[in-house]
Amino acid sequence: MTSKLEIRGLNRSFDGVPVLKDLSLDVAEGEFVSILGPSGSGKSTTFSVLTGALSPTSGEVRVDGRLLSESPGRFAFMPQKDALLPWRKVIDNLTLGLEVAGMRRKEARRKVEPLLETFGLAGYEHSHPAQLSGGMRQRAALLRTVVQDREVLLLDEPFGALDALTRARMQQWLERVREEYRWTVLLITHDVREAVFLSDRVYVFSPRPATVVECVEVGLPRPRTVDAYADPAFTRIENELLRTLLEEEK
Numbered sequence: 001m002t003s004k005l006e007i008r009g010l011n012r013s014f015d016g017v018p019v020l021k022d023l024s025l026d027v028a029e030g031e032f033v034s035i036l037g038p039s040g041s042g043k044s045t046t047f048s049v050l051t052g053a054l055s056p057t058s059g060e061v062r063v064d065g066r067l068l069s070e071s072p073g074r075f076a077f078m079p080q081k082d083a084l085l086p087w088r089k090v091i092d093n094l095t096l097g098l099e100v101a102g103m104r105r106k107e108a109r110r111k112v113e114p115l116l117e118t119f120g121l122a123g124y125e126h127s128h129p130a131q132l133s134g135g136m137r138q139r140a141a142l143l144r145t146v147v148q149d150r151e152v153l154l155l156d157e158p159f160g161a162l163d164a165l166t167r168a169r170m171q172q173w174l175e176r177v178r179e180e181y182r183w184t185v186l187l188i189t190h191d192v193r194e195a196v197f198l199s200d201r202v203y204v205f206s207p208r209p210a211t212v213v214e215c216v217e218v219g220l221p222r223p224r225t226v227d228a229y230a231d232p233a234f235t236r237i238e239n240e241l242l243r244t245l246l247e248e249e250k
């Protein structure tokens, strides 16, 4: 496998307490990879290193073989909270990242508009975030992330705050849209089913300090629909991951 993203031997401590320990993982071009791990294990810290918000104590990150320290800004990051600005209209929230990067508002709108239909936001451009449902807010946050045209998408628990049914709908939607756009994605989730449904591969992190304890190839045919849950291979992988997580927490 040629790696789009390579993380090698990452270590990071806070006040002498190790949070990441010799952490290594890979994501290939167009691959959807998830990270599962106990709460407080160091998943968000890993993303902070990738976005450049934190420096690792040691180790390296490469995108297309180039060190991140030499070519920053390769990741588009969607945080756990949608961070939509309540006073800006939906369209102005969607263009915000592009405008901050220096693009004119008009040009930014031209870039965002073709995506509105796919993201289920057509007709809501002039609404304010408070008028959107939870699922729509998350799709808006995701649209704002993907439109930045970065090489790797980092999604930190994007559906964590949604009710179970909306969450399932969002997973089905993301699977369809991913099939069309072939993004390279690294997703943090606590939801084992979500990880199996969406991913090509799933990494399991240990409790803090985070290190990789298992990497599972999902291998179920794509595009996946609700029928995937009934596939015995789905249940087997889900059980295997759950068992590893529970063993690790003992």
Ligand SMILES: Nc1ncnc2c1ncn2[C@@H]1O[C@H](COP(=O)(O)OP(=O)(O)OP(=O)(O)O)[C@@H](O)[C@H]1O
Binding pocket: 014, 015, 019, 037, 038, 039, 040, 041, 042, 043, 044, 045, 046, 208
């Ligand atoms: N800036 C910081 N200073 C000190 N400790 C920190 C800092 N950031 C994170 N930590 C600690 O590092 C550990 C890992 O945190 P992190 O947020 O990466 O975990 P996580 O796996 O993303 O958790 P969750 O699943 O609950 O979101 C935690 O124990 C946290 O308290």
